[in-house]
Amino acid sequence: MSESYEFVVVANRLPVDEVVADDGGRTWARSPGGLVSALQPIVRRQGGAWVGWTGQPGEAPEPFDADGMHLHPVALSAQDVERYYEGQSNSTIWPLFHDAVEQPAHRRPWRHAYDAVNRRFAEAAAQLAAPGGTVWVHDYQLMLVPAMLRDLRPDLQIGFFLHIPFPPVELFMQLPRRAELLRGLLGADLVGFQRPLAAQNFLQLTARLLGLEPQDEHVEHEGRTVVARAFPISIDVGEVEELATDPEVQAEARRMRAELGGDRRLLLGVDRLDYTKGIEQRLEAYGELLADGTVSNDDVVLVQVATPSRMRVQEYQELRARVEREVGRINGEFGAVGQAPVHYLFQSMNRAELVALYLAADVMVITPLRDGMNLVAKEYVVARGDDRGALVLSEFAGAAAELETAFLVNPHDVEDLKRVITEALHADDGEQAGRMRPMRTQVQQNDIDKWARDFLETLDSTGSTKPD
Ligand code: ADQ
Numbered sequence: 001m002s003e004s005y006e007f008v009v010v011a012n013r014l015p016v017d018e019v020v021a022d023d024g025g026r027t028w029a030r031s032p033g034g035l036v037s038a039l040q041p042i043v044r045r046q047g048g049a050w051v052g053w054t055g056q057p058g059e060a061p062e063p064f065d066a067d068g069m070h071l072h073p074v075a076l077s078a079q080d081v082e083r084y085y086e087g088q089s090n091s092t093i094w095p096l097f098h099d100a101v102e103q104p105a106h107r108r109p110w111r112h113a114y115d116a117v118n119r120r121f122a123e124a125a126a127q128l129a130a131p132g133g134t135v136w137v138h139d140y141q142l143m144l145v146p147a148m149l150r151d152l153r154p155d156l157q158i159g160f161f162l163h164i165p166f167p168p169v170e171l172f173m174q175l176p177r178r179a180e181l182l183r184g185l186l187g188a189d190l191v192g193f194q195r196p197l198a199a200q201n202f203l204q205l206t207a208r209l210l211g212l213e214p215q216d217e218h219v220e221h222e223g224r225t226v227v228a229r230a231f232p233i234s235i236d237v238g239e240v241e242e243l244a245t246d247p248e249v250q251a252e253a254r255r256m257r258a259e260l261g262g263d264r265r266l267l268l269g270v271d272r273l274d275y276t277k278g279i280e281q282r283l284e285a286y287g288e289l290l291a292d293g294t295v296s297n298d299d300v301v302l303v304q305v306a307t308p309s310r311m312r313v314q315e316y317q318e319l320r321a322r323v324e325r326e327v328g329r330i331n332g333e334f335g336a337v338g339q340a341p342v343h344y345l346f347q348s349m350n351r352a353e354l355v356a357l358y359l360a361a362d363v364m365v366i367t368p369l370r371d372g373m374n375l376v377a378k379e380y381v382v383a384r385g386d387d388r389g390a391l392v393l394s395e396f397a398g399a400a401a402e403l404e405t406a407f408l409v410n411p412h413d414v415e416d417l418k419r420v421i422t423e424a425l426h427a428d429d430g431e432q433a434g435r436m437r438p439m440r441t442q443v444q445q446n447d448i449d450k451w452a453r454d455f456l457e458t459l460d461s462t463g464s465t466k467p468d
Pocket of ligand 1: 163164233270271272305306307347348349350351354371372373374375376377379
C-alpha cells in the first residue's frame with residue numbers, strides 16, 4: 001500500500017498557488033489566508049495530507065510535498081470547472097445558501113458534474129487516509145464527500161465544516177435532489193457551521209426530509225450519531241497584530257492617509273467582488289449622503305477594495321459593471337479635479353497593504369446582505385490596537401453575533417445605512433474605544449487556532465471510535 005496519512009484535509013483548493021518565476025520556472029507558494037495558516041501546522045504536526053484542486057483546469061500535477069504537507073492535486077477539466085465549480089457550486093448552491101439574493105440557477109449537467117467531482121475528491125481521500133485516521137472536509141463545493149467517503153472507508157473519523165450560511169428550511173427545500181445533499185453531509189461524524197441557527201436548520205431538515213429524529217445537537221443516522229454544532233471561524237490574530245505594529249506598515253498607513261487628503265475622514269470597504277457583500281447598497285447610501293449634503297467630498301473619502309472573484313460567472317460580470325458604473329457616477333457628480341469621493345481598486349492586495357488600509361480607515365463599512373462570518377471585520381478590530389476607528393457591520397454577517405459593540409446595520413434599508421454610517425463618522429474617541437476594545441478582546445480570545453482545536457477535539461470525541 002502507498003503511504004497513508006493520519007490527518008487529511010479535503011478542500012476545493014489546495015493551500016498553495018503556482019508562481020511563475022522570472023526565468024519561467026514554476027514553483028508553489030503557500031496561499032494567503034487564515035484557514036491555510038491555521039491548518040498547516042496541524043497538517044504538518046500530524047504528518048498530514050491535503051486534497052484539493054490547483055486552480056488550473058486540465059491534468060493534475062503529481063502529488064508533492066510543500067511546507068511539511070503532502071499535497072494531492074485533484075484534476076478538474078475545463079468542463080468540470082464550468083459545471084461543478086462555476087455552475088453547481090457558485091450559481092446554484094452559493095446564491096441559494098445566501099438567502100437567494102441572486103436567483104439560483106438549476107441545471108442537470110451541473111449536478112452530474114458536482115457528483116462526479118465530489119466522488120473524485122472522496123476517492124483521493126479514501127486512498128490517502130490511514131486506518132482509523134481523521135478527514136476534515138471543507139465547504140459547499142464538497143457536500144457529498146462525507147457520505148461517499150464513509151461508504152469507501154467506514155473506519156474513518158470524518159468532519160465537515162461549512163464556511164457559508166446554511167439556509168432556512170423553506171429555501172433549502174427548493175434545491176433539486178435536496179435529500180441527497182443532506183445525506184451527503186450526514187456521512188460526517190461532526191458537521192460544523194458558523195452559527196447555531198444554521199446547525200438547527202440542518203437538524204430540522206433531517207426530520208423533514210429524511211424522517212430522522214434530531215435531539216439537541218445531534219441526530220442518529222444509519223446506526224451512527226451525527227453531531228451538528230456551531231464553530232464560528234476566526235483569524236490568525238498574531239499575524240494581523242504583527243503587521244499592525246510593524247513600523248513600515250504604519251508608515252504606509254500614514255502615507256495613504258496623506259495622499260487621500262489628510263483632513264478627510266476615510267471610509268473603507270474590503271470585499272471579494274460578490275453580490276452577497278452589499279457593495280451596491282453601500283455605494284447607494286454613500287452617494288445619497290453626498291447628494292443630500294450630510295457629507296461632502298472635502299471631508300470624506302471612500303476607498304473600496306474589490307477583489308476579482310469568479311469573473312467567468314455572468315452574475316459577477318454584471319455586478320462588476322453595475323458597481324463600476326455607480327462609482328463613475330458618484331465621482332462624476334461629486335468629485336473635483338484631483339479629489340475623487342470614491343477610490344475603487346479592483347485588485348487583490350498583499351496582507352501588509354491591507355492592514356495599512358485598516359490602520360488608515362476611520363470607518364470600516366461591512367454591509368453584506370448575508371455572510372457566513374466575514375473575516376475582514378475581525379481583521380479590522382484586531383488591527384486597531386490603538387482603540388481608534390469604527391466598525392459598521394451588517395446584522396446579516398455571522399460576525400455580528402460576536403462583535404456586538406459594532407455599529408450594527410440593516411444593509412437592506414438604505415436609510416438605516418445612511419444613519420449608522422453618519423453615527424460612526426461622528427463617534428468621539430471615547431465611544432470609539434468603548435466599542436473597539438471589547439471586540440478586539442473577543443477576537444483575541446477566539447482566534448483561528450482555537451477554532452481548529454475546538455472542532456478537532458469535538459470530532460475526536462464524536463462518532464466512530466478508532467480501532468485500537
Ligand atoms: P469570503 O467570502 O471570501 O469567505 P471573508 O470572510 O471576508 O470572505 O474573507 C476574505 C479574506 O480575504 C479575508 O482574510 C481578507 O483579508 C481577504 N481579502 C479580501 N479582499 C482582499 C484583497 N483585495 N486583497 C487581499 N486579500 C483580501 C468565506 C465566507 C465568509 C467566511 C470565510 C471563512 O463567505 O463568510 O468568513 O469564508 O470561513
